[in-house]
Amino acid sequence: MFNLGIIGFGGMAEYHFKSLKEYERIHIKGVFDVNPERCKFAQDNGLKAYGSKEELFSDPEIDIILVATTNEVHKELLIEAMRAGKHVISEKPVTLTSSELEEVIAASKEYKRVFTIDQNRRTNRDFILMKRNVEEGLLGDVYSIESRVEGSRGMPTGWRTIKRLGGGMMVDWGVHLIDQIMYMIDQKVTNVFCKMYYIEYSEVEDNFRLTLTFESGLTAHIEVATNNYILHPRWYVLGKKGTLQIDNWDCNGKIVRCIDKESVWEDEIIYTKAGPTKTMAPRNANSTEEIILSEPLEVVDNLTVVYDQLLDAIEGKAPLKITPQQALRVIKVMEAAFVSSETSSAINVEI
Numbered sequence: 001m002f003n004l005g006i007i008g009f010g011g012m013a014e015y016h017f018k019s020l021k022e023y024e025r026i027h028i029k030g031v032f033d034v035n036p037e038r039c040k041f042a043q044d045n046g047l048k049a050y051g052s053k054e055e056l057f058s059d060p061e062i063d064i065i066l067v068a069t070t071n072e073v074h075k076e077l078l079i080e081a082m083r084a085g086k087h088v089i090s091e092k093p094v095t096l097t098s099s100e101l102e103e104v105i106a107a108s109k110e111y112k113r114v115f116t117i118d119q120n121r122r123t124n125r126d127f128i129l130m131k132r133n134v135e136e137g138l139l140g141d142v143y144s145i146e147s148r149v150e151g152s153r154g155m156p157t158g159w160r161t162i163k164r165l166g167g168g169m170m171v172d173w174g175v176h177l178i179d180q181i182m183y184m185i186d187q188k189v190t191n192v193f194c195k196m197y198y199i200e201y202s203e204v205e206d207n208f209r210l211t212l213t214f215e216s217g218l219t220a221h222i223e224v225a226t227n228n229y230i231l232h233p234r235w236y237v238l239g240k241k242g243t244l245q246i247d248n249w250d251c252n253g254k255i256v257r258c259i260d261k262e263s264v265w266e267d268e269i270i271y272t273k274a275g276p277t278k279t280m281a282p283r284n285a286n287s288t289e290e291i292i293l294s295e296p297l298e299v300v301d302n303l304t305v306v307y308d309q310l311l312d313a314i315e316g317k318a319p320l321k322i323t324p325q326q327a328l329r330v331i332k333v334m335e336a337a338f339v340s341s342e343t344s345s346a347i348n349v350e351i
Contacts, residue, residue: 170337
């Protein structure tokens with residue numbers, strides 16, 4: 001069993017604490033937080049409250065450090081922990097810039113420490129359901145994937161509204177959705193176009209629309225919105241032979257597949273609500289089939305998956321599955337997205 005120390009015992013770290021209570025490979029020994037109330041909360045729950053980060057990092061019984069502070073100090077804490085001989089796991093986003101992450105990667109090599117990132121949404125069941133059906137070829141060649149996370153209550157207040165602390169929806173939710181897409185699609189990103197909106201806050205974006213183009217021409221459209229009172233589907237995927245829609249996190253959805261292309265056009269014009277048209281004419285009911293989708297309950301979707309791959313790498317059983325190099329690509333895409341929004345232009349890249 002490995003001993004884990006946590007620096008930054010806020011909401012996400014508390015989620016780690018609760019998720020790992022029954023996990024047999026990790027023992028959470030203690031925490032350090034600059035907020036005395038959070039230290040008291042830790043003590044009330046049986047954890048040691050360290051008096052400083054130096055005391056935490058110098059504890060010889062601690063094997064791994066979880067960095068779950070606000071985003072702007074991740075780099076320095078990750079490097080300091082590795083210098084102290086600890087393996088590290090960082091909350092996302094791992095750093096705010098690609099150059100910062102390159103420094104952390106260099107430190108992990110210098111100090112020979114294993115370093116991973118909590119990109120836990122790779123095991124979300126809605127994502128796995130979409131990915132499986134695409135990879136099984138049920139839609140034919142896929143050319144467009146749309147991924148959305150939406151709400152109507154605005155952006156949470158606090159550090160998320162402050163740019164220097166790593167606020168805004170791109171680094172809060174965008175990092176997860178971009179990671180899912182880039183984990184799934186084994187191609188370079190060649191073009192990035194992004195529009196960011198500042199609905200409630202002038203300093204950070206609370207909504208964005210991002211389009212990535214990959215080498216094959218496949219596009220991924222990613223949206224995060226906090227002002228939507230009618231929600232889009234969570235996933236909407238177009239292939240040459242069918243369409244997939246997953247409505248929500250409960251994985252309610254369906255695939256409609258083409259059986260007969262109905263490519264022979266009749267001479268007469270079809271009259272519809274859209275007016276006289278051939279393009280929008282209704283299909284023959286027997287020309288498609290519908291497949292109802294359901295939640296893949298056998299998929300393990302919790303933090304133990306992230307820790308398993310970290311511990312397996314530390315023990316030499318298997319290479320990391322969530323690598324710093326993968327995170328570096330995601331951050332470079334986010335950097336291009338900010339440039340795109342600031343310049344109102346598409347950015348050609350090779351990421």
